[in-house]
Amino acid sequence: MTTRYRIDRLGSQGDGIAHVERQPVFIPFVLPNEVVTAARIKDRAELISVIEPSPLRVPPACRHFTVCGGCALQHMDHSAYLAWKRAKVVEALKSRGIDAPVAETVACPERSRRRVVLSARRTEAGMLLGYNRALSHEIVDIAECPIAVPAIEAALPMLRQLAKLIAATPQAFHMTVTATASGLDIAAEGSGKLSEAARRTAADFIIREGGARLSTDGEIIVEPRKPQVDFGGAVVTPPPGGFLQAVAAAEDAMAGLVLAHLAKAKRVADLFAGSGAFALRLARQSEVHAVEGDAPALAALDRGFRSATGLKRVTPEKRDLFRRPLTFKELNAFDAVVFDPPRAGAEDQSKQIAKSEVPKVAAVSCNPTTLARDLEILLSGGYQLKAVTPVDQFLWSPHVEAVALLEKPKRRR
Template identity: 75%
Template sequence: MNTRFAIDRLGGQGDGIANTETGPVFVPFTLPGEVVTAAREKDRATLMAVLEPSPLRVEPACRHFGECGGCAVQHLEPAAYNDWKRAKVVDSLKRERIEVDVAATVPCQPASRRRVTLSARRTETGMLLGYNRAHSHTIVDIEECPIAVPEIVAALGRLKMLAGLICKTPKPFHLTVTQTASGLDIAAAESGKLADNARTLASDFVIREGFSRLSVDGEIIVEPRKPTILFGDVSVFPPPGGFLQAVASAEAVMADLVAGHLGKAKKVADLFAGAGAFALRLAKKSEIHAVEGDAAALAALDRGFRFASGVKRITAEKRDLFRRPLTFKELNAFDGVVFDPPRAGAEDQSKQLARSDVPLVAAVSCNPVTLARDLKILMEGGYKLKSVTPIDQFLWSPHVEAVALLEKPRKRR
């Protein structure tokens, strides 16, 4: 039975929330101030009709919106959407009692995402390739994707054909597709073991279609051209399926903020350095010690440095910073630190950093909650928070990046 709901606020995951006598009800694809009818099941409801729309409601950009779970808030007007992203950062900081004037969200443009992870599965009627429906393992077969760069969208049909060639499992699997300067880099995961004939067919297809590389579970099947990513003006060959910031322009903004803050530092530690998005840019002015737990990413960074021109020395250290963070004594050798951890944040590393004498710190995060926790640790250790800038690179999703810049007076020795 359909129920009438008045939507009170927008939740952290982008669902409209209606306050009822029995508690909050989450209604996806609705906005604050709207009156809707929805089919309720416990604390969630499926939208049936919008009776009184919000003035902030806009026409979604994609025909798949509402069915595909890739986007949550295409129906929200852009300025309000950017305010919502900023509020996620502000609210996380407030929960830790951190007072700072958070900057406006740096927006993300459509058709800018250079790296997407698609779900694929063979069915009785053919291959499916797309994103999972929200709160479901059902794959929505897509024909467009307004967040992705045009090169990826134009290749969706060919990517589905390639998925069919490498699919050796009845289960769903994933294709991570990255736009590079030398063509699309495709990394399959859990698609099944390829026999020799299937390898040949897939390799011939990749070469014929102009893709740069195909890997399956980390093994390179064929690489007609090395995938090339530019970090500033330094070329890097990323490892198969390796981490990369989703939007190049967002990465550039983050790097500019970090470089502007650490510009006077002679020696910088780049922690959770990945393949060198920050290190290779910062090395234009500073000596860099890059620390990363992933050997393949670190090797890509090191090779990029060795073939780069106009950069200062970069040393690389493979180290699990969750199990063995740099100690405060090790950190004291540096004038600046940047850290960009996974969503879990860098709690133990922040505790060591808080005890250090490093004067300049840049904290980059994709999770406002763990960022706020880590900033509180640093501030309790004597750091002053100078600025926090939210950066959107996951358009129409609940996720938001942020760059926080901190300073601590140098102790006299």
């Protein structure tokens, strides 16, 4: 049934929230104070029309917006959008009783996403390649993507052909595509086991199209050129499908904040170090102990360190920090700590840092909720929160990164 709604505010996922008999109804692609009509099913509604648009409403950048589930907020004025992302961080901190200075959001440029995860599936009508419709497994076939770097957007027809070559299953699968200095690095997951003939065909195709690497389920099919990513002058080849900050400019911004805060530290522990985005930059000014649970990522970091010049010592340690966090006694050997955990945060590790005497800490997070929890732990251990900076790495999505900088005053003897 189509009903008229007035939108009260935006929810955490970017949906508008209206209230009917004190019950929230979630409506995507709307803005606060708009009057809209929408078709309701339980607590969600599909937008039909905007009767009274907000002055903050702007034309979307992509023809697929509202159909493709990749973006939620292309229709929102950019300044208001950045303020909304900052507010997400502020509210997460307030929920834990933390009143701290929060900087303005570091903006994310269009066409800057160097790493995208596409969905693909073979159908009778042809190969689908794109993103899932919101709250659905339906793949929306895309012809453009204004968040992606031009090298990825221009390669969409080629990637669709490649998906057809490697689709050894009728089921949907994923292709992580990374634009590197040496070409596209393509990692498929769940595409099925390839025959020898299919492997040769796919390998020839990648070579002909100038790709850097193709892997399926972690196995390298062909690697004409090693994918290369620059971490502050140190060149790294990440493992197939390995984690990489999605936007180089966002990574630079976060690293700049971390490096400035830890500038005087002689020895730094980089926890959840990945392939070295922070560790190898920090090694320009400090000795670094890089701790990471993923062996291929740690090996990539170590190779990047050994092939670079002008770096101080970097020592790698493979360790599952969720099961075995560095203890406060181990941490006391360092002048500073940076940690950048997955979305689940670093609760147990934060408890150890809180008990330590490490003077400076930089906490990097892609989840304001778990960041706030971890900061509460650190503050209870005597740390002081000096600054929090939101970083918009995932343009037009509800996700926001943040860098929090902390100090612990020296105890008087």
